[in-house]
Amino acid sequence: MSKPYQPTPEGLAKAEQRRLKKQQAKLHPPPKTENEQGHILPREWLDISSQTTGTSGRTVRLMTWNLLAQSLVRRELFPTSDCLKAGQREHMLYNEINSHNATICCLQEVDRTEKLFPQLEKPGYSWVYAVGPRKKHGCLIAYRKDAYECVRQKVVVYDEEEVRAEGDGNARRGLSFRTKNIGSLVALRQLGGGDDGIIVATTxxxxHPAYAYERARQAGVLVREVTKFRTEGTEIEQRWPCILAGDFNFGPDDPAYSLLVGDELLPAQKARLESSRVVHATVDPAISVDGASAAEEEEEGAESGENDPDRIIVHARAAQPxxxxxxxxxLEDLFRQSGTPTSAYDTGLRTLPxxxxGGLTFGSRVSIPEGRRGAFxxxxxxxxxxxxxxxxxxxVLDAPGRDVSVVRLAKPHSKDSFGEGLPRKGVCGSDHISLAADLRWPST
Incomplete structure (x- = not known):
């Protein structure tokens, strides 16, 4: 009978070394690479070029995305998220932007610019960045510097824009709330020959969910100012199409959406507008409120409970003539004096019933009356x-005689992709999902 194995002292020492090495590896794993940290849910693209007319001309890919400013992140607002720290989200944000390979990027809630700007430089973007008064985050329009140059730019401060000719300062502006929100406009001229270009606005x-009137007013001012910005350019620039992209903070069934796309207001929408015709303490200092609470209302996400769609209006009085x-x-006149934009997604996805x-459109979960826009x-x-x-x-706001066609769209994610809520590792670094479209229009 053979003798049982007896390890040698050298063998025991080597085994102990292997054990300690494994233990150290568990305690101190190697840092994840940027690619691993930045993993996101892949995005499919939908080709709808066969459904559109006028297929010749220049094609531009434009994306828009709200990045979720780090200054607005609160654990109580995102209790199910597993990546709220800046270091956990930033590479996901960069990868999402780069994944679309867009010619033009419209970004909102942009902060930590010292980190973002170098990332935009790597793939060859230039940009225009604008911030509202005393805001901690702003709006950014990035464009490929080998494709376009910026020839004009403008910032629209909604609080300062007048909407009527009579009355004192506040009455001429028709404000219900001083919000510090802005729109950023640029005129981009095509490089490489030709006189073509594009007007881009992001906002x-x-x-605040209850302030339907103020959002409608701001949207109307934006369309008016974009149209005005185009007409103030050269004769050639007046033939450029306009794109308005961003976080509008209203749904397809909201009165502002209907006003924007030219649908008549429904009775329920009129009721929403009427209930929100108030004057907030930020406009009328005579309204007595807790100063800290009034200031917090101005900033998205600053108060717990901002996600309640039935939130009541506080620190305000009923509006007077x-x-x-x-x-x-x-309001209808304000919108109609500037033309009627169309939605790239509502237009494009309408061709893919x-x-x-499959539950990927707004109309699959909310009833939109037949003949109205927004369901897609x-x-x-x-x-x-x-x-x-x-x-x-x-x-999209077409240029005279130059209609814009939607030829491809980044496919919407299904609800099942989001788990218990965004931001989420391996899915998306923001609480918003990016949109992107390939747009084409006839050459000049």
Whole structure:
């Protein structure tokens, strides 16, 4: 009978070394690479070029995305997220932007610019960055510097824009709330020959769910100013199409959406506008409130509970005729004087009815009356534990005689992709889902 194995002292020492090495590896794993940290849910693209007319001309890929400013992150607002720290999200944000390979990027809630700007330089972007008064985050338009040059730019401060000719300062502006929100506009001239170009505007409208009137006013001002910006350019620039992309903070069933795309206001939408025709303490200092609470209302995400769509209006009084708030008819006139934009997603996805059947469109979960626009927006563009909504859009305002066609779209994600709510590792670094479209229009 053979003797049982007896390890030698040298063998025991080597075994102990291997054990200690494994133990150290578990205690101190190697750092993850940027690619591992930045893993996101892959995005499919939908080709709808066969459904469109006028296929010749220049094609531009444009994306829009709300990055979720780090200054707005609160654990109580995103209780199910597993990546709220800046270091956990930043590479996911960069990868999402780069994954679309867009010619033009419209970004909102942009902060930590010392980190973002170098990342935009790597793939060859230039950019225009604008911030509202005393805001901690802003709006950014990035464009490929080998494709375009910026020839003009403008910032629209909604709080300062007048909407009527009579009355004092506040009445002429028709303000219900001083929000510090802005729109950023640029005129981009095509490089490499030709006189073609594009007007691009991005914005982040007022967040508060109950202030339907103020959001409608801001959207109307934006369309008016974009149209004006185009007409102020050269004769050639006046023939450039306009794109309005960003976080509009209203849904496809909201009165502002209907006003923007030219649908008549429904009775329920008129009621929403009427209930929000108030004057907030930020406009009328005579209203007595807790100063800290009033200031917090201005910033998206600053208060717990901002995700409640039935949130009541506080620190405000009913509007009086002398306050100058626009009537429904005056709002309609404000929008119609500037033309009627169309939505890239609502137009494009309308040609793919199977997406609605698959639950990927807004109309698959919310009833939109037949003949009205909005049913074919993505099913969600923002998805958190408390808040699931469509808030982001790419709107197109054609140039005279040069209609813009939608030829490809980044496919909406299904609800199942978002787990218990964004941001989420391996899925998306923001609480918003990016939108992207290939747009084509005839050459000059």
């Amino acid at each position: 982040h409208l007022f967040w 002398t306050d100058g708030l626009l009537t429904d008819t005056e 199977d997406l609605a059947a 927006e993505p099913v969600y563009t923002s998805y958190t534990h408390y808040w699931q909504a469509v808030l982001d859009y790419i709107f």
